[in-house]
Amino acid sequence: MMTTPLGSYKLFHKLHPLSLLAQLSTRKVTGNLSVFTGLVSWSIYLEQGKLTYATYSDKVFERLESQLQRLNQQIPAFNHASYEQMGLVSETNHNQLIANADYYAICWLVKQEYITPAQAGMLIEELAKEVLESFICLKEGNYQLHADHDLHDLPKFCNLELQSIVEHCQKQLNYRENIKPGIASNNNSQTQAENQLGEKYSKSKKISPAKQINPKNTQSSLSKEFYTIACIDDSQAVLNSIQHFLDEQTFSVVMINDPVKALMQIIRSKPDLILLDVEMPNLDGYELCSLLRRHSSFKNTPIIMVTGRTGFIDKAKAKIVRSSGYLTKPFTRADLLKMVSKHIG
Structure with a gap:
């Protein structure tokens, strides 16, 4: 059981991702849950307890490109020039991508009509499954809930049920455990x-x-x-x-x-x-x-x-x-x- 409110920030020796997600869903929270483990960070965006987007800092564009290729093989691979064209590169550091660059990229792809809003929703759902599958395996870390975040003014493409996404992730993890011993x-x-x-x-x-x-x-x-x-x-x-x-x-x-x-x-x-x-x-x-x-x-x-x-x-x-x-x-x-x-x- 967590003894601190969701809005606080505390170092956890143990982290209980399933309990945390259940509380967010039940309370119909709106905001950005940021979770840190030292090397990797997760960001989970919610609106009235529904998932609108999820990402984590490891291999951001590799995940996005992989899912895009499954969705539409006509979409060209990204490179630094395409990042600049999309406006995803930091103005102060041209070698660094802006925060949540993958979500901005999805918005850009919809605006340029490479994908439809419905396809963007499907894309976000598949990415969320990957992200939450890694998140629910966490044993320790710290977290903070932000009421305000920089995706407020961007279009929303989906409102996903947290429980169904988590159940899918648990099934995948259980399946891997069953075949892991050989x-x-x-x-x-x-x-x-x-x-x-x-x-x-x-x-x-x-x-x-x-x-x-x-x-x-x-x-x-x-x-x-x-x-x-x-x-x-x-x-x-x-x-x-x-x-x-x-x-x-x-x-x-x-x-x-x-x-x-x-x-x-x-x-x-x-x-x-x-x-x-x-x-x-x-x-x-x-x-x-x-x-x-x-x-x-x-x-x-x-x-x-x-x-x-x-x-x-x-x-x-x-x-x-x-x-x-x-x-x-x-x-x-x-x-x-x-x-x-x-x-x-």
């Missing part, structure tokens, strides 16, 4: 999880592990060993991944992509476990979980919330609606098998 370690954890599942199924059904995984078993004998998993997600790609991850000789996967129709389909399929996406149109996962718990057939059925949100409030909501567990996106096959192994059998 394929070997991932395969080990996956094999261990599969072995645990095999043992659990064997004990519950009183069969040998060899018989349980033997592909030559007849369908009639396998039908007694099947577990029905209902997956509710509006993304077909996620449903396909879950079906691919779960062995068809052990699991029957019921894929449901319409949350409104999910209740009736679940009642018909009588699943042994339910994987439920939190963020869906018309009816979110928490509401659907609450509805299922009110039904006599699903009071004790394991319901696993599947989401990219990892915040305290989201986990508290999951507990309130009596979900059985929490599976964070993106997840590996090993993650899924461990969760199923924990709750089924």
Whole structure:
């Protein structure tokens, strides 16, 4: 917890970027959050708690040019002459770029009709993802919130939800952490999880592990060993991944992509476990979980919330609606098998 007001300036031995951003968003702050670590600085511009721009001092134009090339390959690469043409070079020191030169460059590109205002908004969003991904990894530093800043009089191209940007960054970081140990370690954890599942199924059904995984078993004998998993997600790609991850000789996967129709389909399929996406149109996962718990057939059925949100409030909501567990996106096959192994059998 921070003990100083947002407007103050203090050296922190520990910095809590997620908490800081949450406070700025909740309080609907307008201003510029400047964060310093000694070598690098971050600037995050907000309007009523919404993100209008974010940058940090390392490789400013490399980031901008990289994103511009993805957006429009016809835009020429920048050089010192183009910086001068844009008015980005300091009048007192012709070798030094002015503060927030990248934002001024975006404004210039829009004015010269190299890109549209809508494209500028898309560009700023992609840059913000890069900037905040590095920012939320900070462990220590100091910060200051400025009510006034030099971008006040410049055009605004977007008002981005801080929470959605941060969630995207967390997903990217989690994904990198999952693949960082390498394929070997991932395969080990996956094999261990599969072995645990095999043992659990064997004990519950009183069969040998060899018989349980033997592909030559007849369908009639396998039908007694099947577990029905209902997956509710509006993304077909996620449903396909879950079906691919779960062995068809052990699991029957019921894929449901319409949350409104999910209740009736679940009642018909009588699943042994339910994987439920939190963020869906018309009816979110928490509401659907609450509805299922009110039904006599699903009071004790394991319901696993599947989401990219990892915040305290989201986990508290999951507990309130009596979900059985929490599976964070993106997840590996090993993650899924461990969760199923924990709750089924």
